[in-house]
Amino acid sequence: MHTHPAAAQVWRFQNQKAPVEPLLRRIGTDRIQLLSSGGSDWLNGSGCATKVEGGYRVSGDKIFASGAPSADLFMTTAVEQTPEGPTVLQFGLPVKSEGVTILDTWDTLGMRGTASQTVKLTNVFVADAAVSVRRPAGKWHPSMHLVSMVAFPLIYAVYTGIAESARNIAVEAAKKRSDPSTAEQVGEMDTELAAARIALDSMVAYSETAQPGPETTDVIFKRRTLVARSAIKTVELAMGVTGGAGYFRSTGLERLFRDIQGARFHPLTEPPQRRFAGRMALGLPIDG
Structure with a gap:
């Protein structure tokens, strides 16, 4: 159901020649699982990104992260307050990074097997190089x-x-x-x-x-x-x-x-x- 983070990278590789082959090889060979907060973040993004030397410090709670307990790489967002206005940063970070916690919050009416827990980010460091997209919050990109x-x-x-x-x-x-x-x-x-x-x-x-x-x-x-x-x-x-x-x-x-x-x-x-x-x-x- 939530294989789309990998599907998006495949499309970028096939149609845009994006340099994502190393990631795709890890998915295919090492069987790493990508995790996304896309639906809950959507256009506005969520969480706070503060610029520091070499990257950002990111904090926020990410709900509806399907497959969180078994995931390896978290594809998510945070919002930086810039002179141009709120800017959404899209990035990936290892689920085992310092400051990443999976909260057992998925107590729901249905779809219980998706384990769509909340991922809590607390002052997590995200390197500049890990940021793949910068876009205005609330706008289609x-x-x-x-x-x-x-x-x-x-x-x-x-x-x-x-x-x-x-x-x-x-x-x-x-x-x-x-x-x-x-x-x-x-x-x-x-x-x-x-x-x-x-x-x-x-x-x-x-x-x-x-x-x-x-x-x-x-x-x-x-x-x-x-x-x-x-x-x-x-x-x-x-x-x-x-x-x-x-x-x-x-x-x-x-x-x-x-x-x-x-x-x-x-x-x-x-x-x-x-x-x-x-x-x-x-x-x-x-x-x-």
């Missing part, structure tokens, strides 16, 4: 368009898979029922799942040949919204098809129902997605 393009097909493939699992459980339960309305309920559920799959397939196909930028981001996030809506609806309908049996944990639907709710919360959530799409359609600046 090419790096964020790239993340949007490569990350969300991967993330929402997981939610589509959850919907598929719920559908399969419900169909097996429905085969044991004699209610004549069951076939219609199953058909409605399958239609919603088809909508989620079509939107996901479209998102994947588009991202394979697109270039990162506002137009691509618009396409990706429209489809992200469509996948989320239909995947959530599919699982809700699966609960209805299954009936009271779906209320029991033993059916497996209870966990899927909780997990699918996570599809609501990744950026861009629906209100900012609609604003982005509307501004694109009207020819307005996307940073408005």
Whole structure:
């Protein structure tokens, strides 16, 4: 689900000849795991970066860091206050760096297996050379368009898979029922799942040949919204098809129902997605 930090580096290597081959070799050979705080930081970044000799001292709490307990390299941000205004620094640092602590905060409704703990940074040193991007806080930057393009097909493939699992459980339960309305309920559920799959397939196909930028981001996030809506609806309908049996944990639907709710919360959530799409359609600046 959160393999996109590596996917972004692969895209940069293949399409921009970026000098990231050593990192990719470490991922492939040494099996290091990249960790990201991208969704919680997003355009604004978070944390505080203070300039010191040779780099920065960084502090901040990074929530929703999926896979934190097993990660090796943390791809994150901090905000430096500069004369030009708040500036987001993007950098990577080893998870075992002095001042990095993983807090056991992931006590959630669903998606518990992602271990999306909070990573606390306390006066961590980040060398100047580790800073890969400097960008104005709150503004769209090419790096964020790239993340949007490569990350969300991967993330929402997981939610589509959850919907598929719920559908399969419900169909097996429905085969044991004699209610004549069951076939219609199953058909409605399958239609919603088809909508989620079509939107996901479209998102994947588009991202394979697109270039990162506002137009691509618009396409990706429209489809992200469509996948989320239909995947959530599919699982809700699966609960209805299954009936009271779906209320029991033993059916497996209870966990899927909780997990699918996570599809609501990744950026861009629906209100900012609609604003982005509307501004694109009207020819307005996307940073408005």
